[in-house]
Amino acid sequence: MSRLIDVENLTLQFDTDEGRITAVEDVSFSLEAGEVMGLVGESGSGKSVTAKSLMKLNAGNAIYGPDSRITLHLEDGPVDVMSLKTDTEMKVVRGGAISLIFQEPMASFAPAISIGEQMVEQLMIHTDFSKAQARELSIEMLDRVGISDASTRFGQYAFELSGGMRQRAMIAMALSTKPKLLIADEPTTALDVTIQAQVIDLMKDLVSEFGMGIIFITHDLGVIAQTADKVAVMYLGRLVEQGTVRDVIRRPAHPYTRGLLAALPTLEDIDAPLTPIPGDIPSPLERPSGCVYHTRCQEVIGARCANEIPKFSQVDTDHAAACHLHDEQGETA
Amino acid sequence: MSEKPLITAQNLSVHYPQRGGLIGPKPYVGAVENVTIEIAPGSFFGLVGESGSGKTTLGRAMLRAAPITKGDVLFDDGEVSYALKGLGKKELKDYRKRAQLIFQDPYAALSPRMTVRDIIAEPLDVMNLTGSRAETDERVREIAAKCRLNIEHLRRFPHAFSGGQRQRISIARALVSGPNFIVADESVAALDVSIQADVLNLLKAIQEEMGLTFLFISHDLSVVAHVCDHVAVMYLGRLVETAPTRTLFSTPRHPYTQALLSAIPSLDPDDRGKAQKLEGEIPSPTNPPPGCKFQTRCPMAIDRCRVEEPKLETAGPEHNVACHRWKALSG
Numbered sequence: 001m002s003r004l005i006d007v008e009n010l011t012l013q014f015d016t017d018e019g020r021i022t023a024v025e026d027v028s029f030s031l032e033a034g035e036v037m038g039l040v041g042e043s044g045s046g047k048s049v050t051a052k053s054l055m056k057l058n059a060g061n062a063i064y065g066p067d068s069r070i071t072l073h074l075e076d077g078p079v080d081v082m083s084l085k086t087d088t089e090m091k092v093v094r095g096g097a098i099s100l101i102f103q104e105p106m107a108s109f110a111p112a113i114s115i116g117e118q119m120v121e122q123l124m125i126h127t128d129f130s131k132a133q134a135r136e137l138s139i140e141m142l143d144r145v146g147i148s149d150a151s152t153r154f155g156q157y158a159f160e161l162s163g164g165m166r167q168r169a170m171i172a173m174a175l176s177t178k179p180k181l182l183i184a185d186e187p188t189t190a191l192d193v194t195i196q197a198q199v200i201d202l203m204k205d206l207v208s209e210f211g212m213g214i215i216f217i218t219h220d221l222g223v224i225a226q227t228a229d230k231v232a233v234m235y236l237g238r239l240v241e242q243g244t245v246r247d248v249i250r251r252p253a254h255p256y257t258r259g260l261l262a263a264l265p266t267l268e269d270i271d272a273p274l275t276p277i278p279g280d281i282p283s284p285l286e287r288p289s290g291c292v293y294h295t296r297c298q299e300v301i302g303a304r305c306a307n308e309i310p311k312f313s314q315v316d317t318d319h320a321a322a323c324h325l326h327d328e329q330g331e332t333a
Numbered sequence: 334m335s336e337k338p339l340i341t342a343q344n345l346s347v348h349y350p351q352r353g354g355l356i357g358p359k360p361y362v363g364a365v366e367n368v369t370i371e372i373a374p375g376s377f378f379g380l381v382g383e384s385g386s387g388k389t390t391l392g393r394a395m396l397r398a399a400p401i402t403k404g405d406v407l408f409d410d411g412e413v414s415y416a417l418k419g420l421g422k423k424e425l426k427d428y429r430k431r432a433q434l435i436f437q438d439p440y441a442a443l444s445p446r447m448t449v450r451d452i453i454a455e456p457l458d459v460m461n462l463t464g465s466r467a468e469t470d471e472r473v474r475e476i477a478a479k480c481r482l483n484i485e486h487l488r489r490f491p492h493a494f495s496g497g498q499r500q501r502i503s504i505a506r507a508l509v510s511g512p513n514f515i516v517a518d519e520s521v522a523a524l525d526v527s528i529q530a531d532v533l534n535l536l537k538a539i540q541e542e543m544g545l546t547f548l549f550i551s552h553d554l555s556v557v558a559h560v561c562d563h564v565a566v567m568y569l570g571r572l573v574e575t576a577p578t579r580t581l582f583s584t585p586r587h588p589y590t591q592a593l594l595s596a597i598p599s600l601d602p603d604d605r606g607k608a609q610k611l612e613g614e615i616p617s618p619t620n621p622p623p624g625c626k627f628q629t630r631c632p633m634a635i636d637r638c639r640v641e642e643p644k645l646e647t648a649g650p651e652h653n654v655a656c657h658r659w660k661a662l663s664g
Contacts, residue, residue, distance in 0.1 A: 042525035043496075162614055163384075192383035192552065194611040197596040201610065219526060222598030226605055245602045263530040265555040266600055270582060274559055276531035280495040296527075 003073050004181055004213040006030045011065025012053055021284045023049045025237045036207060036214045038228030044281055046237040047217050051183045055094050056081060072097055096126050099174035103186035108170060109158035116154035119173045126177045141172040145202055164195035175206060185217045200227055221264060225249055233257050236292040243319030253321035255299045338371035339546045340395060340514055344404035347394050362618050364390040366570040377540060377547045379561030381554055385615050387570040388550050392516045396432050410513050430460055433507040437519035439499035443491040449502055450487035456510045480505040497528035518550045533560055554597055558582050566590050569626040570618055576652040586654040586663055588633045633658055
């Protein structure tokens with residue numbers, strides 16, 4: 001496998017009427033080609049904002065930290081995403097090397113333009129296909145994602161398709177430019193469970209077929225367990241744990257990850273009590289000092305947690321957590 | 334059921350008229366078709382199904398917030414007994430006091446211009462249930478405390494609260510009139526996992542403390558498994574299976590229930606690809622398939638399924654299933 005993307009010390013703040021809000025703080029991870037990374041967190045954890053940063057898609061009031069670096073490794077050499085300024089420069093990543101699938105497929109298609117026209121439009125921007133070639137490829141992609149009677153669907157509008165069908169069309173559109181990295185932001189959350197299973201299967205087939213990297217954003221640890229190779233867990237803008245999917249789910253090292261797993265109702269043991277994480281997720285305007293999780297943590301080990309930001313420590317070969325519990329036991333990463 | 338049910342849907346159908354049909358019978362959408370369920374007092378009854386299955390419509394019909402086309406809903410709490418279809422204005426007002434709804438989205442369900450106190454007090458004011466403002470305040474404080482809201486919270490507006498707190502406010506509002514039947518429609522679906530468990534535990538605690546009966550509507554089978562004692566599964570407006578929770582999850586008999594259970598993503602990364610997958614999507618209720626409504630997606634369907642609609646049959650104690658092949662398939 002070859003390195004696809006490196007994210008180093010990503011920090012992102014937003015200037016708002018209520019003050020400067022830190023949405024992402026000091027986030028680092030990397031992804032290989034053909035690898036699926038699950039990015040897990042609850043609302044407000046900064047997972048979507050992190051993913052959008054990879055394409056610099058965040059709103060105009062976004063301020064990136066001076067040490068933030070995002071390097072995309074393409075065939076023509078590395079691209080420093082942070083240095084891209086104009087829309088023309090951004091074309092290399094936006095819809096080119098990186099495609100994005102949103103949560104709500106109804107809101108992501110323009111309602112008054114046919115599905116096909118939208119697919120052709122982006123192909124005309126990102127490839128040197130003729131209109132006829134773009135049309136042919138689009139229909140082929142629709143067919144590939146399991147939409148029957150693709151040439152009819154090509155001419156239809158988003159409202160004429162069911163939810164699952166729309167999400168398939170979205171995937172077809174995102175993949176038709178052959179991106180190196182696909183960001184899927186809660187792609188199955190709005191779907192029924194039987195349709196979700198179909199879409200997850202489809203995405204898995206496509207990763208192995210196209211060999212692209214996927215960042216799968218979700219709050220659903222079950223979906224992660226079924227799709228991802230590795231997992232990164234976020235809480236209030238910080239990464240708290242990273243590791244292989246087996247390590248993180250079977251031997252969670254961070255108290256937050258443990259709390260998430262304990263709060264999850266599972267079918268394996270329906271008599272097990274549901275254990276909520278006490279308290280609420282703090283407002284980003286009132287970010288806790290020290291470890292961002294210490295206000296809800298059940299395993300606080302003294303004043304250190306409130307004062308000192310924990311660094312990542314290895315807990316196993318491919319498994320690290322940012323928690324003072326692991327400072328002494330592991331080596332500091 | 335040994336105990337007398339608190340609420341019964343009896344051969345209940347809810348039809349919505351459709352446009353068109355100048356000649357011949359008026360076209361309609363059968364959102365709920367011939368559904369019979371009995372909910373015992375003190376039960377936490379789960380109703381599951383995918384979008385378009387009719388679960389919300391059934392819940393609303395049981396509150397008479399959706400029109401009852403055929404059949405009826407019978408309510409009997411020992412004090413009063415009502416048949417909802419023919420209920421007069423006065424009785425309906427009284428029924429509203431006894432049966433309440435908790436909504437899905439705690440952000441949309443609370444007026445941003447009312448204080449939490451006024452939101453919770455509104456049902457009391459509208460129904461004239463209290464004699465004085467002091468009495469209203471007393472009642473609001475009592476319910477707020479049960480839902481773990483502080484007295485201080487009552488003076489604030491909803492925007493100051495998180496999703497979990499807002500849902501607790503919605504719950505307090507539903508409980509303030511002293512109902513004994515509550516329909517909770519996807520009441521935790523909009524909440525984060527770490528908060529969801531807290532609200533579920535609160536609902537269970539309140540139910541036990543106040544002896545309430547819940548109809549808990551959800552698309553999330555794992556949640557239903559943890560909180561409900563009975564479960565009914567719906568597909569395209571029909572009941573396909575009902576059973577005590579344990580029975581349903583250990584020995585599901587309907588191929589649709591089996592597929593639903595199997596489609597839940599397992600937390601075990603080594604379980605990948607083991608799930609039994611359903612092809613296709615739920616058909617439109619404007620144009621339901623003939624015979625069994627599930628036959629277009631059912632991997633077990635035979636010719637009979639395509640022409641004859643199955644009836645609910647007894648598959649065990651309190652366990653009913655509507656499938657022509659359940660016996661043949663359970664061997």
